[in-house]
Amino acid sequence: MSRTVIEVSDVSMRFRMNSDKIMSLKEFVTTAMRGKLQYQEFTALDHVSFTVKRGETLGLIGRNGAGKSTMLKIISGILKPTEGNVVCCGNVVPMLELGSGFDFDLTGRENIFLNGAILGYSEDFLNAKYDEIVEFSELGNFIETPIRNYSSGMLARLAFSVATMVQPEVLIVDEILAVGDAAFQEKSKRRMLELMGGGTTVLFVSHSLSQVREMCGRVVWLEYGRVKMGGEAQEVCDAYEGG
Amino acid sequence: MLLLGYAALIILFYFLVGEQLHLRQSRGNRELPAADSGTVELTAGSVVEQSFITTIQRLEQIDVQWGTYYRPNAGTVLLELMDLRDSSVLLSGAFDAAAITEGGLTTLTAEEPIEGLYNVPLLLRITSPDCAVGSAASPLMNTQEKLEGGSLTLNGEPSEGVLCFAVKGTDYIWTGLHYWEFAAAGELLLLAGLGVIWLRLRQGRRSYVVNAVAAVQKYRFLIRQLVSRDFKTKYKRSVLGMFWSFLNPLLTMFVQYFVFSTIFKSDIPNYPAYLLIGIVTFNFFTEASGMALSSIVGNAGLITKVYMPKYIYPLTRVMSSVVNLGISLIPLVLVSLATGIEFRKSAVLSLFFFCCVIIFSLGVGLLLSAAMVFFRDTQFLWGVLSMIWMYVTPIFYPESILPEDFRFILRVNPMYHFLQNIRLCILNGISPEPSVYVQCTLMALGSLLIGALVFQKSQDRFVLYL
Known part of the structure; x- marks a missing residue:
């Protein structure tokens, strides 16, 4: 329980923002010639530090635009921070937003392999776990139909099943627990708890405070890119609700 | 594994490329100049001589272009290639003048490519033992061009211009001759590279x-x-x-x-x-x-x-x-x-x-x-x-x-x-x-x-x- 899995030390992320994004060469040249290539600095994260230990479930809460998603992207390696660094041991599996790793022309089966490969699973592992994934997603015979025919609930179930089938060292969950019907939500919650029991570190972003209270041990409250408060889940949630 | 693969590729390449590995069309090949005039009517006793220096390492063939005065001809023409150092005849051939067409070529081909002619003065002599006036062909020439290190002589008289002749052959390619040395060097480099990587790995870098x-x-x-x-x-x-x-x-x-x-x-x-x-x-x-x-x-x-x-x-x-x-x-x-x-x-x-x-x-x-x-x-x-x-x-x-x-x-x-x-x-x-x-x-x-x-x-x- 004591090994540090994620260490975020003094991370700052600044974006250079043009007043309007320059997307074409012509625009770039013309604005550059007029000397109007000015950038506004936008600080998404400002010297944020925290650590997450193995097996912990850390909740990130905060208003829209507080920097939660940016933080997750930096931890999963998609963004490089402007300053500071993040040390992350083990493989990070982000739970994709619905369907972003899917190809809609492929069947459910093909998508399990494609999405699994994207999440970094090995082929043997997917072969071994394939039946389990299908069973958990409750898709039955639909697994052989192209997923463009799926309902959104079916897609979400498939995505969740693929993402949680491993024992990833770090699982990143960005507001997607509310998928499927009530029964599946219950099932996915159980699955999450199972994973946490098995030593997976979970980073959990949600606007639903009741979920956060239920799932998380510790919570970090971000506001305007700074850590406003960090500590026990109940305590921070109470403060957040109060503020 | 890698080394064996490399060796196999090298050997495969050697066999696939074949002759082109060692020989290429010589840089000293001489193309036919454009003909703009005849030389002399090549009757018995006439001699057309073109001396030249070649930079071909393996001489394979010589072409001469002919004019026929647009008439049927008869007799025999004789082509000889001589080494001017010792006046020995390197190649010779007799051709039927009746078979020569206007602008056609007669080709003197060496059975085995002749080596050792690099920068050697050579002489191409065209004669005829039996052609008669009125039914003899004429080698063509270009009156404008000049040939470095060579001259054209018509019936013993020096003449301006160049005979319309082409010389073809092949040169050795240096890399091809040393193919196996190159291959061995590549193999050694590969070995050295692997060694370095292995060492670095052992040092944990x-x-x-x-x-x-x-x-x-x-x-x-x-x-x-x-x-x-x-x-x-x-x-x-x-x-x-x-x-x-x-x-x-x-x-x-x-x-x-x-x-x-x-x-x-x-x-x-x-x-x-x-x-x-x-x-x-x-x-x-x-x-x-x-x-x-x-x-x-x-x-x-x-x-x-x-x-x-x-x-x-x-x-x-x-x-x-x-x-x-x-x-x-x-x-x-x-x-x-x-x-x-x-x-x-x-x-x-x-x-x-x-x-x-x-x-x-x-x-x-x-x-x-x-x-x-x-x-x-x-x-x-x-x-x-x-x-x-x-x-x-x-x-x-x-x-x-x-x-x-x-x-x-x-x-x-x-x-x-x-x-x-x-x-x-x-x-x-x-x-x-x-x-x-x-x-x-x-x-x-x-x-x-x-x-x-x-x-x-x-x-x-x-x-x-x-």
Whole structure:
């Protein structure tokens, strides 16, 4: 329980923002010639530090635009921070937003392999776990139909099943627990708890405070890119609700 | 493993290239000058002598061009090649004057190439033992040209100008003669490289090579999945499916064949195969680079959510085009067989140049995909550029129709070099000389290097612009 899995030390992320994004060469040249290539600095994260230990479930809460998603992207390696660094041991599996790793022309089966490969699973592992994934997603015979025919609930179930089938060292969950019907939500919650029991570190972003209270041990409250408060889940949630 | 593979490749290459490894058309070859006058009517007793110095290492044949005064002639003409150092006769041949046509050639061929004539003064003597006035032919000459180190003598009188004669032969290629030394040196270098990597690894230091190999191992499954995804979805919901990869080049070839065959057919032997090789090769290039171009922008949804090395996206696009290329080689083989091309062993060498095209396309693809992220204009620019590129590459026309002034465009166009050598290997059944391999490899790797560098430098900023 004591090994540090994620260490975020003094991370700052600044974006250079043009007043309007320059997307074409012509625009770039013309604005550059007029000397109007000015950038506004936008600080998404400002010297944020925290650590997450193995097996912990850390909740990130905060208003829209507080920097939660940016933080997750930096931890999963998609963004490089402007300053500071993040040390992350083990493989990070982000739970994709619905369907972003899917190809809609492929069947459910093909998508399990494609999405699994994207999440970094090995082929043997997917072969071994394939039946389990299908069973958990409750898709039955639909697994052989192209997923463009799926309902959104079916897609979400498939995505969740693929993402949680491993024992990833770090699982990143960005507001997607509310998928499927009530029964599946219950099932996915159980699955999450199972994973946490098995030593997976979970980073959990949600606007639903009741979920956060239920799932998380510790919570970090971000506001305007700074850590406003960090500590026990109940305590921070109470403060957040109060503020 | 690697060393054995290298050795096997080297030996295979040696056998496939064959004679072209050691010998190339001599740089000292002399072409026929344009004839503008006759010399003398070559009757019995007349002598036409042309002295010259050759820089051919292995002299193989000499041609002389004749005029007939547009009448039937009779008798015999005698061609002799003499070494002026000791006046020995190196080659001689007698030809029937009746068989000589206006502007025709008589050819003196050496049974075995004559060596040791480099920078040696030679004399070509043309005489006739029995031709009579009124029925004798005349060797042609060019009165304007001057021959360095040689002179023309007509019946003993020195004369201005040059006899219309051609000298052909081959030279040894230095790298070819030392092929095994080069091969051994390469093997040693490889061994040394492996040794260094192994040492670094033992010291616990990271090395680029090991990292790259590890990455390929790690992402092999992903790459395979992405390639099969591209391939499956490309023809999904079409009736003929992957058969289109096969049909497409064939149909393009038929259309272009009917359109252009009347114009270019006479200039190019086996026009259908010539055309198809061009279409298949260039189609691959445009498809691979075009798909790679949109690979980063098109996968924005994934890139902003999952971490994986970003070069995987352009790489898989190029690889799925390679699968396509593989399929479209089938009609190429079929058409070649149907039009009567014998596949010689050198056809296998065309695979080397196909590899060059693939690597070159990957480099271009990396460059374009990175540029596309920052400037969406890239796709439109590239559309126009690739069209221009297509027209300056001799795909459906022979390179000979380009005026001399524009030939430089071909020389700086890597696609031209790849294409021309593929054609040489398949259509002519001979291998280009060794330096061409080095040239093509350098062009391909150069493109990859530039593309990879630009990509590497800019990839961290991709996410911000997607």
